[in-house]
Amino acid sequence: xxxxxxxxxxxxxxSMLIQKKxxxxxxxxxxxxxxxxxxxxxxxxxxxxxxxxxxxDCVAVLPEINALHSGMKKMSDGFILEAExxxxxxDVCTYVKCDLGMFLGGNLGPYGKIPPPDLLLLSYxxxxxxxxxxxxxxxxxxxxxxxxHTPYQDQGVITPDMVDYxxxxxxxxxxxxxxxxxxxxxxxxxxxxxxxxxxxxxEDLVYxxxxxxxxxxxIDGFFAGVYYVGPIFTAFRGTPECTExxxxxxxxxxxxxxxxxxxxxxxxxxxxxxxxxxxDGTPNWTDxxxxxxxxxxxxxxxxxxxxxxxxxxxxxxxxxxxDQPLKTMAEYCLNVYTNNSLPVRTKLMENxxxxxxxxxxxxxxxxxxxxxxxxxxxxxxxxxQRTGLPGCFIESDLVDSRYFxxxxxxxxxxxxxxxxEQKKGDRGAV
Amino acid sequence: MEARKIAEECEKLFYDLEFTAVRExxxxxGGRVVGYLPTYVxxxxxxxxxxxxxxxxxxxxxxxxxxxxxxxxxxxxxxPRSTLELGLSGRLDFLDVLLSPSLCDVVRNLxxxxxxxxxxIKTKYIDMPQNFDQKVGGRFFISVMKELAELLESLGCRxxxxxxxRESIVLYNENRRxxxxxxxxxxxxxxxxxxxxxxxxxxxxxxxxxxxxxxxxAGYLAAVKNRSFRPLDNVRVVVVGSFCEQPPLNLIKTLxxxxxxxxxxxxxxxxxxxxxxxxxxxxxxxxxxxxxLSASRPSSSIFEGDKPKSEDLVQRIRDxxxxxxxxxxxxxxxxxxxxxxxxxxxxxxxxxxxTQFQFSENTGQFQTIKEQTGTFSDSIKLWSEA
Ligand code: SF4
Ligand code: SF4
Numbered sequence: 001x002x003x004x005x006x007x008x009x010x011x012x013x014x015s016m017l018i019q020k021k022x023x024x025x026x027x028x029x030x031x032x033x034x035x036x037x038x039x040x041x042x043x044x045x046x047x048x049x050x051x052x053x054x055x056x057d058c059v060a061v062l063p064e065i066n067a068l069h070s071g072m073k074k075m076s077d078g079f080i081l082e083a084e085x086x087x088x089x090x091d092v093c094t095y096v097k098c099d100l101g102m103f104l105g106g107n108l109g110p111y112g113k114i115p116p117p118d119l120l121l122l123s124y125x126x127x128x129x130x131x132x133x134x135x136x137x138x139x140x141x142x143x144x145x146x147x148x149h150t151p152y153q154d155q156g157v158i159t160p161d162m163v164d165y166x167x168x169x170x171x172x173x174x175x176x177x178x179x180x181x182x183x184x185x186x187x188x189x190x191x192x193x194x195x196x197x198x199x200x201x202x203e204d205l206v207y208x209x210x211x212x213x214x215x216x217x218x219i220d221g222f223f224a225g226v227y228y229v230g231p232i233f234t235a236f237r238g239t240p241e242c243t244e245x246x247x248x249x250x251x252x253x254x255x256x257x258x259x260x261x262x263x264x265x266x267x268x269x270x271x272x273x274x275x276x277x278x279x280d281g282t283p284n285w286t287d288x289x290x291x292x293x294x295x296x297x298x299x300x301x302x303x304x305x306x307x308x309x310x311x312x313x314x315x316x317x318x319x320x321x322x323d324q325p326l327k328t329m330a331e332y333c334l335n336v337y338t339n340n341s342l343p344v345r346t347k348l349m350e351n352x353x354x355x356x357x358x359x360x361x362x363x364x365x366x367x368x369x370x371x372x373x374x375x376x377x378x379x380x381x382x383x384x385q386r387t388g389l390p391g392c393f394i395e396s397d398l399v400d401s402r403y404f405x406x407x408x409x410x411x412x413x414x415x416x417x418x419x420x421e422q423k424k425g426d427r428g429a430v
Numbered sequence: 431m432e433a434r435k436i437a438e439e440c441e442k443l444f445y446d447l448e449f450t451a452v453r454e455x456x457x458x459x460g461g462r463v464v465g466y467l468p469t470y471v472x473x474x475x476x477x478x479x480x481x482x483x484x485x486x487x488x489x490x491x492x493x494x495x496x497x498x499x500x501x502x503x504x505x506x507x508x509x510p511r512s513t514l515e516l517g518l519s520g521r522l523d524f525l526d527v528l529l530s531p532s533l534c535d536v537v538r539n540l541x542x543x544x545x546x547x548x549x550x551i552k553t554k555y556i557d558m559p560q561n562f563d564q565k566v567g568g569r570f571f572i573s574v575m576k577e578l579a580e581l582l583e584s585l586g587c588r589x590x591x592x593x594x595x596r597e598s599i600v601l602y603n604e605n606r607r608x609x610x611x612x613x614x615x616x617x618x619x620x621x622x623x624x625x626x627x628x629x630x631x632x633x634x635x636x637x638x639x640x641x642x643x644x645x646x647x648a649g650y651l652a653a654v655k656n657r658s659f660r661p662l663d664n665v666r667v668v669v670v671g672s673f674c675e676q677p678p679l680n681l682i683k684t685l686x687x688x689x690x691x692x693x694x695x696x697x698x699x700x701x702x703x704x705x706x707x708x709x710x711x712x713x714x715x716x717x718x719x720x721x722x723l724s725a726s727r728p729s730s731s732i733f734e735g736d737k738p739k740s741e742d743l744v745q746r747i748r749d750x751x752x753x754x755x756x757x758x759x760x761x762x763x764x765x766x767x768x769x770x771x772x773x774x775x776x777x778x779x780x781x782x783x784x785t786q787f788q789f790s791e792n793t794g795q796f797q798t799i800k801e802q803t804g805t806f807s808d809s810i811k812l813w814s815e816a
Contacts, residue, residue, distance in 0.1 A: 375543045
């Protein structure tokens with residue numbers, strides 16, 4: 001083994017191992033929460049209030065992440081059917097049905113038994129269905145709910161009234177509820193130190209994503225991007241392990257950039273980057289590998305994605321500010337991708353296409369998810385006009401495999417990439 | 431005027447997809463027109479600014495969708511595509527502002543689609559507070575209303591003073607009182623108030639200036655009270671789930687023809703949003719906000735907190751002496767469909783009958799629904815006789 005590949009393997013292994021260890025530890029902690037006397041708080045990824053939860057030594061359970069893992073482990077279809085048998089419509093978000101179906105089956109999740117919540121922390125950011133989801137869970141678990149209503153950024157600006165509203169809710173509802181279930185007083189210095197740690201991790205996360213501006217891109221900003229956001233989007237933001245993970249990931253990417261290596265794919269390093277694309281929408285989880293394969297087999301890499309910004313738009317400059325702990329948490333909630341208006345989202349895509357030197361863009365419309373999908377076609381038309389590039393539109397679902405058709409998506413993507421190739425050729429000729 | 435005549439006039443307004451009456455109002459007054467999507471916006475503020483509020487509840491079954499479908503996937507409800515169709519075909523070119531209340535992600539994103547398509551029409555999202563503390567959620571809601579007033583002022587409308595807002599509150603209190611009175615009377619004598627008629631009267635109230643709407647409602651109320659139609663052997667039902675995308679008028683007629691008296695519904699929620707009048711003393715913005723926080727009727731768009739919405743439904747069934755419930759939700763409507771199983775569970779526990787179907791605003795075939803609701807009403811009659 002050459003020195004270089006030895007280093008490469010070590011660096012790659014390091015970040016992956018850290019993440020695996022973190023996740024295993026988290027799942028164990030969830031499993032042990034009851035006997036360990038740790039309060040369990042269910043919450044959502046967009047606008048998550050992890051530092052608050054951790055500052056009270058509570059354990060976060062994220063039903064979206066349970067659903068996602070259930071999809072990847074092929075458990076979601078069964079859960080969804082169970083929920084549909086109990087009267088839930090075929091037409092509503094499958095994350096919700098997956099979660100409800102899991103509950104109906106005894107809450108045996110993708111990583112074991114999940115304890116009931118002591119608190120449902122409804123961080124209501126960027127998706128209306130969250131509200132309906134926790135209304136349903138409240139009935140099932142009969143436990144308290146704290147609704148933290150994040151106003152929608154319809155004009156692309158955060159107003160002082162929005163921030164005040166959120167801070168007001170932290171003070172009047174969230175902090176007292178966490179104090180009650182944990183038996184601990186709110187410690188603002190503890191929160192500050194967690195936020196300090198968050199900030200460090202955020203710096204390195206942004207480096208990881210922005211590395212895709214290089215040609216060739218050292219990472220796939222969507223398929224691998226979902227791994228990169230794992231720790232910071234879930235239960236770890238603010239912990240030293242999280243910072244350590246992003247340090248390691250950064251080192252690994254720096255190595256790839258220095259050696260002009262393309263992104264890792266399930267089939268190994270992509271040798272020749274043929275297409276650079278930007279994508280809007282979530283991944284499909286039930287057939288994640290196949291979905292990825294459609295693209296990497298064609299030499300297509302996603303240099304930027306919006307899904308990896310649903311837990312925070314760090315690349316447009318936001319960092320948690322330990323000097324203003326409540327305000328910064330409010331601004332964080334307000335600024336996640338899906339809490340932004342369609343014109344802002346469109347502009348973000350346009351910037352990605354330009355700054356990451358993309359050849360095209362893809363919209364992955366999800367039957368379940370109106371938060372992402374309702375309006376995508378308008379964004380697509382607008383982007384085609386603004387960039388002069390063709391866009392690709394594909395459809396499936398998050399965790400309901402009935403709506404994933406490999407052949408359809410493959411056909412559509414192949415024809416799309418042919419068109420992109422042709423356009424690239426034309427541009428070259430000019 | 432005779433009730434039927436009033437309803438016919440209202441039906442003309444309802445079916446006029448060119449919004450001639452609104453255009454005339456604008457030409458006559460030179461005022462601003464503010465469109466709003468379902469369900470709730472503080473119309474009092476718009477009125478106080480001297481603008482006209484116009485409820486946009488989809489395109490119904492008479493609108494041919496030519497361009498709107500290209501903007502929405504097949505698994506999204508019909509309402510946004512018909513609304514967009516109205517815009518793209520120039521039928522809404524009188525609008526100065528479009529308001530989107532925080533009802534669901536489709537409505538929310540429609541405000542963004544609108545911004546992309548019609549940059550000259552201002553949009554504003556009306557974020558209804560989900561925190562019910564006047565010092566927190568109330569304060570925020572006041573800021574949303576004041577932003578709306580500022581937006582209108584920037585378009586040349588008059589500033590919203592406390593006095594003006596109070597005057598508007600008085601008018602809308604009267605509007606809601608009249609609608610409540612009509613609902614009460616319909617529950618008392620449903621044979622005298624066919625819902626297909628009441629419905630178009632309410633749809634007209636979304637278009638008419640409130641002063642005119644009050645006259646229409648008062649006239650209609652007086653007229654139906656003069657009626658003495660023969661009661662039929664129909665079952666009394668509450669229709670639930672059609673608070674945003676609206677059922678076609680013929681669907682409402684079909685329900686009535688299949689042996690049902692609709693004695694409560696949530697078709698045009700904004701017309702009866704509050705359980706009590708908004709206070710008319712003190713600070714007017716605070717009064718609207720206070721009413722919103724403490725006197726809103728339960729809605730799929732508002733977090734239900736500790737009191738399940740199903741309790742309210744059961745109460746409505748009891749108050750209106752209903753014998754069953756028809757769940758009529760628009761296809762692909764998350765807020766309505768996600769509520770449904772919990773309503774049904776509550777009704778199952780109490781042994782209250784219900785039936786369920788989904789519709790789209792342009793549904794044209796009603797035979798299956800007629801058979802279904804006909805069987806439903808027959809079975810209720812049979813059981814009550816037994
Ligand atoms: S609608 Fe979309 S954002 Fe909301 S819960 Fe479902 S998948 Fe998540
Ligand atoms: S019909 Fe339902 S899903 Fe569609 S816009 Fe209205 S509330 Fe939203």
